[in-house]
Amino acid sequence: MAQIGLKAHPSVPEDYLLIDYELETNLDPKLTLASLCSEQSTAQWVRPGKQEDLRGKFGAKCVAYEVSGESNKPLYAWPWVAGNKFIRLKARIAHPLINFGPHIPNLLSAVAGEGAFYCPGVTCLRITNLHFPSSFLKLFEGPQFGLSGIREKLKVFDRPIFVGVVKPNIGLDSQDFSDTAYASFLGGLDIAKDDEMLANPPASSFEERIKKSALAARKAERITGKNKMYLANITDEIDEMMGLVQKATLLGADMVMVNAFFTGMSGLRHVRRHCKLPIMSHFTGMALYDRVLFFGMDGVVTTKLQRLLGADIIGLPGFGERMQTTDEQVLKNMEACLESMGNIKPSLPIPGGSDWAGTLPKLFEKIGHTDFGFIAGRGVFNHPDGPEGGAKSLNEAWEAISQKISLEKYAETHPALGKALKMFG
Structure with a gap:
């Protein structure tokens, strides 16, 4: 040899x-x-x-x-x-x-x-x-919608997809949750989602939260004239998830999310075979596989598997110290979502971790293209003007990038961005 x-x-x-x-x-x-x-x-x-x-x-x-x-x-x-x-x-x-x-x-x-x-x-x-x-x-279905399908549903083709994790993660009742999501939609968020830890607590039951959040998305669409999507977490025991898929679909959810590292990859595949909505696979649990150097399973491997098994959107640990992942590894994981894979459609990668309007320019510079989701939590929902102002600050940051103007200069005439820079910068 x-x-x-x-x-x-x-x-x-x-x-x-x-x-x-x-x-x-x-x-x-x-x-x-x-x-x-x-x-x-x-x-x-x-x-x-x-x-x-x-x-x-x-x-x-x-x-x-x-x-x-x-x-x-x-x-x-x-x-x-x-x-x-x-x-x-x-x-x-x-x-x-x-x-x-x-x-x-x-x-x-x-x-x-x-x-x-x-x-x-x-x-x-x-x-x-x-x-x-x-x-x-050819023996696998892969994503049902994939990157292009998500863009088509939102009618967003020339910029990153703006995603928000409704905050606080746990503790809001279903009405407060949906009101918070609604405000973020008005500000320009494309997708508002459950946190990966939010399941079916008494204060915000699965059914009530979906029903009210889906109505909030439809109302925001009528007011803004732009498509919105609410993403519901259906993570549970595999036999329970099938019932949750049916409920989420009937109650008007636009997407569902599975914590595939904890349901098992076959849980993700099972949902793909029975679900007519786009599916996001969250990265929670990924560190157990890839954190230790020279040991375990690289993020490229687990990302390819999630794509193969049907994830339209793949959440990934993103840039910055908090996520404890090198820039090189983030980019490799993203490429595993997008590279050619025969009949398997590309997935939308969402690298995340403590992002806000002020991190968008450097993140975009590192990635070099717009085929990604930009996800924020506190950067939207802890904005001084509330979720509407937080979501607006993301859009204003992108406008500045598109016009090749510094965020500081653009913020002089765009108060939502200005307040974000002052609050989080």
């Missing part, structure tokens, strides 16, 4: 799924990679007394690897790790599709399960990317 570098965009054989890994080993790299392939597929490939070798058809195969570093200490000094030579690798392993088919729990059990994280000689491992053949992609 000779070292072969990993191409960024490999040609994927139709019968295989390619998985990229970063790993560390205290053994010979070739031996470790052979063991990793074996543990993720056949493990034992011949039975006593039989003339057979199951590896040809069912065995995972390392198709490329490169050494990326060496140290006399392990990345993580687990009690069971010994030795004074630790080699870091990048590897690409081809998995036969016949082993798991179009079933994500089974796929992950193979590529991210016992065989990967308990493999002899592997002291640390991170799954960094997935490369799908077209034959595999």
